[in-house]
Amino acid sequence: MSETPGDDCRLPPALADVARIEFDYGDGIDFEPYAAFDSAEETTHWLRQWTGNPEADGSAYRVFGQDGAGGLAALWHGRPGRPLTEQPVVYVGSEGECDVVAGNLSDFLWLLAHGMGPAEADDERAERPDPELTALAERHATTPRRPAADIVKEARAAFPTFAEDLWALCR
Numbered sequence: 001m002s003e004t005p006g007d008d009c010r011l012p013p014a015l016a017d018v019a020r021i022e023f024d025y026g027d028g029i030d031f032e033p034y035a036a037f038d039s040a041e042e043t044t045h046w047l048r049q050w051t052g053n054p055e056a057d058g059s060a061y062r063v064f065g066q067d068g069a070g071g072l073a074a075l076w077h078g079r080p081g082r083p084l085t086e087q088p089v090v091y092v093g094s095e096g097e098c099d100v101v102a103g104n105l106s107d108f109l110w111l112l113a114h115g116m117g118p119a120e121a122d123d124e125r126a127e128r129p130d131p132e133l134t135a136l137a138e139r140h141a142t143t144p145r146r147p148a149a150d151i152v153k154e155a156r157a158a159f160p161t162f163a164e165d166l167w168a169l170c171r
Helices: 013-019 040-051 105-113 131-140 148-158 162-167
Strands: 061-066 072-076 089-092 098-102
Touching (some): 013 061, 013 105, 013 131, 040 061, 089 105, 098 105, 098 148, 098 162, 105 131, 105 148
Antiparallel strands (some): 061 072, 072 089, 089 098
16 A cells, blocks of 8 residues: 555554554454554465465555454555545455455444454444443544444445455465
């Protein structure tokens, strides 16, 4: 992404604040945020392993966290020319699941505030607001708070072919 060179692993301030929060997996958010983005080399290696394609290029992804099974959360460069914080958040699971979970970083913060991480975006469970994550979203988000299901639905409507395009990289 042109806004953040491949060797720059610094998180935007909102994600740096998320990385300082201790997630209690027993409360429903299976998410371990990283203190920095994975390097471009690590991301390309991961994408090649996930797809089985030795030519796959991970430069469109900035990985910033994982779930307990090894699924990854990343900002995906799906909006050329837009700042990193305006890029969609995607989840690529260890069992082959993949999809857009939020249209931008602000919406991802609201998803967390509702008690859902990237792996839980498809869960049809009741929202469980988290006061600490809500306060973080209120400090950093530039989008309005709305139900988690709406955030996910809007993101997937904006990028309807993400999953099939990612699967097309597979050999």
